[in-house]
Amino acid sequence: MSTKTYPYYPGCSMQHDNHAYAASSIAVAKALGFGLDEINDWNCCGATEYFSVNRLPAYSLVARNLALAADEGATEVVVPCSACYFNLHKTDKNMGKYPELGANVNKALAAGNLHYDPGTIKVRHLVEMVINDIGLDTLKERAKRPLYGLKLAAYYGCLIARPESALDDTEQPMMMDKMLEALGAKATPFALKTFCCGGHMTQISEETAFEMIHKIIKNAADGGADAIVTICPMCQLNLDVYQSQANRRFGSSYEIPVLYFTQVIGLALGLKPKDLGFGQEFVDAKSIVSKIQESPPPKERPARRPKEALPMPAMPE
């Protein structure tokens, strides 16, 4: 198991509106024995707004962080927010892929006495780091309180599975599903696991945003999920805070708690819900804790094909 300290880029939404993610990441890191060390004086990644209207300044804004990290001697940076992760990753990649862009970004950085050579820093998402460096075997071993009986929908959101980041399959990523299973929970089928949460669309067109949020919640509920597990502050905010408004608009009454993957790991490690930031969500998540069972539920057998069904080949189990 890894016990090292990782250079860390928390991102703006970790700072204020997401104490639950910050608290649970720190608690889980402590329990698993790795450290997260903030890059000194990091700045905003620009979210999607900055890139969308100001390309070169946006790349330069993001590159300042990479340059600062490289100056500290870092060779990797761990990022807990999918949008920050995506922007840092994209900047590193595109500065190398498009030399003219890279040169212009470095010209801008030079105005602040900084320089960044693309490829110096490996940008990593916190969830990928936990899964690959800590490892599922260790998580399974350390799960003092396995999440037996919990049905969880692993929501990846749009950005981490895209070709730009290539962390996992673009349409059906499975790494978090496997992690939830290692912790003792059941990962539910979830076709919209990489569908966009709407990002900042809630501020621009509620109609569009609420429709997207509602689709995701409905799809998770249809799959039988007790809760949705997220890896990004923006996704958590949209699915949790706007869930009741989306309900109102579509006449539905979903109450599906939206957790961070670090909160879920923390529960399985036996940490106290209040140390994991439970209680800060809009859709109450305490029900989740009481649904955890002492022993694994009996394996569900796949339903037998009725006699009158069409003669299709049986799928191997």
Add this chain to the structure above:
Amino acid sequence: MKAKNGTTLFDRVVEATPGGELLAHCLQCGSCGGSCPSGPDMDHTPRGIFALINAGLEDEVLSSNTPWYCVSCYACTARCPQQIPITDIMYTLKEMAIHAGRYDHPQAAKFSETFIGFVEQRGRSFEAGLATRYHLFHHPENVVKLGMMGVGMMRRNRLALRPASIKNTEQLQKILAEAKSIAAKGRRS
């Protein structure tokens, strides 16, 4: 169709987008529009916009709400059989519309500007503060509604009262000023 300065709309879009030359390979297959979660609310699907760009219909392209309804989810980009950087082209169209003073969705453009204002002054963004300030200036009718949500956010300790700031704002501002001047030179040439 030639524009005033002798280059076509298509050329300018390609020129302004890293990897944009792939747009020449668009098959008009429609996978992008079919994958787009905002598609139903867009004036034109991404495929439709690309057809308009090809035809040089600058007015339609720059006044379309399409890029403003793009949520940057990259679903189209992931599925495009020709690996066209569709999301980045949406960004190019936003920039072109702003510089031409032609965007037809001031609400979205203002939102971006408000956000950028925070980032440029402080080096950090301020999600909740942004929403409040944005709604206050542009949608006073929404403040009551938003206020309720804000109270909920505060009770749950999810709303900071003061935006954070980095230490070396001077360095950041110099970098951004330089980047802007390089970008402006590129647009003039």
